[in-house]
Amino acid sequence: MTGALPASGVEVVEYTDPMCPWAWGSEPVFRALRAALGGRVRWRRVYAILFDHDDDPPPDPSAETAWYARHVAEIGVHTRAPYAVRLSRVAVSSWPSSLVAKAAERQGADVADRVLRRLRESVFVVGEPADTEGGALAAVRGVPGLDAERLRSDAASDSVLDAVRADRAEARRPVREVLSVAEDSPHPGLAKETAEGAVRYALPTLLVRSPAGHRAVPGWRSFAAGARALDALCPGVVADGPRLPPGEALERLRSLTGPEAELLVEGGRPPSYAVRVDTANGPLWLHPEEAAVRSDAIRRAVSGL
Numbered sequence: 499m500t501g502a503l504p505a506s507g508v509e510v511v512e513y514t515d516p517m518c519p520w521a522w523g524s525e526p527v528f529r530a531l532r533a534a535l536g537g538r539v540r541w542r543r544v545y546a547i548l549f550d551h552d553d554d555p556p557p558d559p560s561a562e563t564a565w566y567a568r569h570v571a572e573i574g575v576h577t578r579a580p581y582a583v584r585l586s587r588v589a590v591s592s593w594p595s596s597l598v599a600k601a602a603e604r605q606g607a608d609v610a611d612r613v614l615r616r617l618r619e620s621v622f623v624v625g626e627p628a629d630t631e632g633g634a635l636a637a638v639r640g641v642p643g644l645d646a647e648r649l650r651s652d653a654a655s656d657s658v659l660d661a662v663r664a665d666r667a668e669a670r671r672p673v674r675e676v677l678s679v680a681e682d683s684p685h686p687g688l689a690k691e692t693a694e695g696a697v698r699y700a701l702p703t704l705l706v707r708s709p710a711g712h713r714a715v716p717g718w719r720s721f722a723a724g725a726r727a728l729d730a731l732c733p734g735v736v737a738d739g740p741r742l743p744p745g746e747a748l749e750r751l752r753s754l755t756g757p758e759a760e761l762l763v764e765g766g767r768p769p770s771y772a773v774r775v776d777t778a779n780g781p782l783w784l785h786p787e788e789a790a791v792r793s794d795a796i797r798r799a800v801s802g803l
Contacts, residue, residue, distance in 0.1 A: 508539045508708045508732045513669050513699040515548035516595040516617040517627055519570045520685050520718055521702040523577025525618070526757040528702070531724045533762060534737045539728070543603075543614070545596035545662055546669035546701055549589045549629070552693065556588070563587050570622070571779070576684045577718065578757050580777035582625030582799060589627035595620075596662050598634040601652035605645060612641045612752055613649075619753065623775065623782055624799045640791035642752070670698045673705065675714045687716020706731055721761065744769035754783045775799065 512528065514521045532541055556562035567585045574581050595617045602613035620628040620637040628634040635650055652658055672689045676699060679688045687700040699705075704715040706727045713727035725736040747763045748754060760766045773789035775782045775796055789796060 508706065508728065508735065510535075510539055510541045510728070511705040511707065512541065512543045513546050513701060513703040513705070514543055515546050515592050515701050516599055516614060517589040517592050517621055517629070518548050518701040519573045519579070519581075519622065520577070520700075522618050522622045523573060523579040524702050524718055525579070525615075526755065526761050527719065527721050527724060528704075529751065529758060530721050530761045531728075531736070533742070534721075534725070535728070535735065536737060538735055539732070543599070543610075544668050545592070545600060545665040546698055547592045547596060547662075547666045548701060549592040550693070551591060551593065553591075559587060573685075574779040578755075578780065579622065580755055580782050581622050581779045583778045585621070585625045587627065589621060589629040591629050593662070594631045594634040595628045595637075596665070597631075597653045597658055598628075598638065598649065600662050600665070601649055601655070601658045602638070602644070604652055605643070605648065609641060609643045613638045613644065615751075615753060616641060619782070620795075623777055624795045626795070637795075640788075642787075670696045672697060672699045672703075673712060673714055676700065676703060676716045679716060681717070683717055683719065685718040687714075687718070689716075708732060744772075748772055748783070748785050752785045752788050756780050759783070 563585055566588045570581045570585070599610065599614045599617055602610040616638045617628050617634060620626055620633070626633065628637040638644065639646065670692065676687060676689045677697070679686045687703055689697045690700050692698055700716055703717065704724055704727070706713045706715065708731040710731055713730055715724050715727045728736050741764045742750065742762060744763050744765065744767065748768055754763065754768050759768050768783040771786060772783035773786055775784060777799070
């Protein structure tokens with residue numbers, strides 16, 4: 499996630515939030531793009547803080563939760579992303595999950611990817627947003643390769659807090675192209691006004707940058723849209739057919755949605771030994787080791803308790 503730009507000089511910046519339903523629905527495309535890039539381009543995540551400290555609490559939390567659950571379900575119609583059988587509440591804050599996700603980057607890209615995935619699944623599969631320090635750390639327990647004590651320490655450090663503050667500020671300096679967007683998409687990615695009167699990137703947004711310029715890919719877009727933006731600045735950098743054998747895909751990614759299997763897996767399906775978790779909008783398939791580590795949370799997700 500960090501370090502100098504590779505020889506191509508191209509960087510992909512992903513403006514995101516672990517609690518964002520459109521970002522969750524964009525995971526298949528983003529996973530496929532990263533696979534197609536094969537590490538030839540630096541991919542950097544910027545945590546924009548969707549649910550901020552100074553957001554007003556809802557006057558009726560139950561009504562707010564019911565409304566938000568319908569909102570997530572409506573997004574799921576477009577993205578086909580799983581969503582929880584029962585959502586316990588709307589996330590109170592994006593800060594805890596963003597701090598944990600940013601801290602995980604210090605342990606390498608694979609660990610960071612798996613930590614962020616667990617944080618997303620806490621709300622969109624389990625229905626329990628990882629919106630406290632304890633909840634975020636619990637959600638990522640047992641991630642392969644993760645040093646849990648180091649993560650706890652780093653997530654509480656001033657340097658990680660400063661990094662997420664810098665992310666939040668960066669997300670509020672959008673490029674001109676996203677201030678006016680005319681695209682045929684249910685989520686075209688027009689920049690959002692904030693409570694303090696600023697504007698920020700809509701989530702998710704990809705910004706492809708190189709010495710030759712930049713290209714914005716805002717909102718919910720196809721693999722082809724992201725590939726075109728990359729090809730415009732670095733022709734030929736996106737490989738064709740980023741598909742993996744089923745076993746390799748599950749071993750590497752640890753969990754797969756239906757749309758991800760279609761994009762990333764040879765034959766379009768996970769291996770037969772994958773553990774199926776039924777959500778309110780299709781299945782999620784887990785590596786058996788993931789299912790074992792997360793048995794209590796998965797049981798709650800399936801039962802809606």
